[in-house]
Amino acid sequence: MDRLKPSLVRQLFVLLLILFLSVLIFREIIPYLSGVLGAVTLYVLMKKWMKRLVERGWKPPIAAALLMTGSFVGILIPVTLITIMLTAKIGKAVNNSEKVIRAVKDQINLVEHDLGYSVSSNIDTTSITSWISSNLQNLAGGTFNAFIAIGIMYFMLYYMLINRQSMRESLIEYIPLGKDNLRIIGEESNALVKSNALGIPLVAFVQGVIALVGFLIFGVPDPFFWFVITAIGSMIPFIGTAIGILPAVILLYAQGSNWQAIALLIYGFVVVGSSDNIIRLYVLEKLASVHPLITLFGVIVGVPLFGFIGLIFGPLLVSLFLLILKIYKKEYGNAHHRL
Secondary structure: OOOHHHHHHHHHHHHHHHHHHHHHHHHHHHHHHHHHHHHHHHHHHHHHHHHHHHHHOOHHHHHHHHHHHHHHHEEEEEEEEHHHHHHHHHHHHHHHHHHHHHHHHHHHHHHHHHHHOOHHOOHHHHHHHHHHHHHHHHHHHHHHHHHHHHHHHHHHHHHHHHHHHHHHHHHHHHHOOOOOHHHHHHHHHHHHHHHHHHHHHHHHHHHHHHHHHHHHHHHOOOOHHHHHHHHHHHHOOOOOOHHHHHHHHHHHHHOOOOOHHHHHHHHHHHHHHHHEEEEHHHHHHHHHOOHHHHHHHHHHHHHOOOOOOHHHHHHHHHHHHOOOOOOOOHOOOOOOHOO
């Protein structure tokens, strides 16, 4: 019977120790992982601007502070305002959801009377209300954890920006991969981050604006709220902008604005729906393409983990995971051929 070599035992022990510490650290940092991903995302988007400012004579701390202030005003404040608005609306919707469901049942009763078939008797308004209350409020995420994650994000971002060269050298030293694979990880990670952090929100925003025009033209109540819902829906594959347009159509129909409801329905499927392909074709020429299934699984993973911003960070996390698997296969997958 062959005995294990002492060097192999030591190697296995060190690997198990690394795994144990990694699991321990990762488990504790999960509530604030969005801050870490946010810092990495903003760094990828800002590093070229940082380099240009430093080359023009700006001191690194001042250049970093300027870029961080710009990100706070241009990104964080709008996202915070959207989250506050959604939280208020979701709270109101939860409080009135049973009334809304009863109103929907009344509308169904009218249709049932004409068809002679009963459906509404099987609708349990209490169970639906409970489901809405437990699921919709998760979208806003925890406020306390969000503030800590934002603090971690900007703390990390500051030091990543002013210590770009030393950070790169540290990554090369500590990551156990060859330089070629590290270069591939860097290039593909940059493309993935830009696609998820710029491409997906940009497409969603433009589609939301196009839908907003329709909401304003056809007199939808609270059009800016439905603009946000439509933009969020655009980020989710196989659901899309219908999550904002169909409720607005039903709302108009319930108010007796029948022709406006029909017109908005046509506008939504023809104008807003067709704009999706046109916008994505233009955006994908500039940025990397992300498969819809990656986006879908990213949303499923990201929203429970990160709340609202999981719509962006979830697909990014899944994409990076698949990239690491690809690198592992490239680095070690054919190792048995070299033995």
